[in-house]
Amino acid sequence: MKISEATLKRLTQIFRTLSRMIRFEQFDESISSAQLGDLIGVPSHTVRKDISCLGEIGSSGRGYDVVKLHGFLAQELGLATPKKAAVIGIGKIGSALIEYGRFGNSGFDVVAGFDSDVNRIEAMKSDVPLYPAYDIEEIVRREKIELAFLTVTADGAIRSLERLIRGGVKGVVNFSPLILKSDEIHIRNVDLTGELTLLSAMINFGGLTASEE
């Protein structure tokens, strides 16, 4: 099935909103598409259209059954079972990611950390096993790791990505300064410096037009 990134983004937002409601036990039995739309900032018809992309789930006059919709999204989005993840580069951001570990309810399980600096690996205390970077391919394959967080410098980014792809990783969240692209796997580029520069420019302009092109 093909689905747009925008739809998938909204569906994961709905999933996470419902997860929070359930975790904190703050929900009624059912929720309307208008309420869901308010929570993620889109109109109700977009919510209904997005959910219907995944297939049939009944909704009564009052809306969706909260627990049922949450389970349906978990199943259809592949978030029901945690995926194994690795952190590449255990500097400050990498260590923070390892420490967060399971990322609450987001279906992740960090099972390995890698760094090119063997001294740093030996000096670090961690509940997660740490390995030298040249072992990436082997460990990823052996542990069936599906996701990786790349928190290395621009110099190391491409080589690490190649090792991850050869090992069989399916997705990478890239925090390195390089914008990475791949035809083989999914990459999310999280450009922290870019966010800061954009924010600075936004401040400079004061008002932005609301509409996107």
Next chain:
Amino acid sequence: MKISEATLKRLTQIFRTLSRMIRFEQFDESISSAQLGDLIGVPSHTVRKDISCLGEIGSSGRGYDVVKLHGFLAQELGLATPKKAAVIGIGKIGSALIEYGRFGNSGFDVVAGFDSDVNRIEAMKSDVPLYPAYDIEEIVRREKIELAFLTVTADGAIRSLERLIRGGVKGVVNFSPLILKSDEIHIRNVDLTGELTLLSAMINFGGLTASEE
């Protein structure tokens, strides 16, 4: 002047691409809109339209003068002088942001860190002065801090945001688990957990349609 967020995002990408070229001395005298478009992944006419939003800058048959365009963008986007920034919450991510300090060429200067845990402040070594969270408003006002990075938990996010706004901050990059909105200042929500969940869902679907709605 009103300008869309999408245009501003592309213009800051162009600016940062040119900054890197100049820093590493890897550039020809001029660059075409098609080359710029390739680098940031949009068509050449979008590049020309975006740049023309900022006003007149001459382009010869060969394209834009690299150094001149860089200076023009720095000026027009307000990135020529560094803006003072604060980090709220000095856990792992907060410490990483403080350590990055000046964020290379992105026009930032972290001048203060804040945390609600006074013991943590006293235990930390940092080149940047650290203060208790209840001093946010006063220090932000006194130091004329324009930007803040919010790396606190969901519990502390709204109170910190209120203090920052009262102190006169103009923009916030929000790493807390809450999605924050404000009518008064600019907020960029950087949702790390959301990126991971989205990536996981993308892997599940294999192919996404290229087009966005």
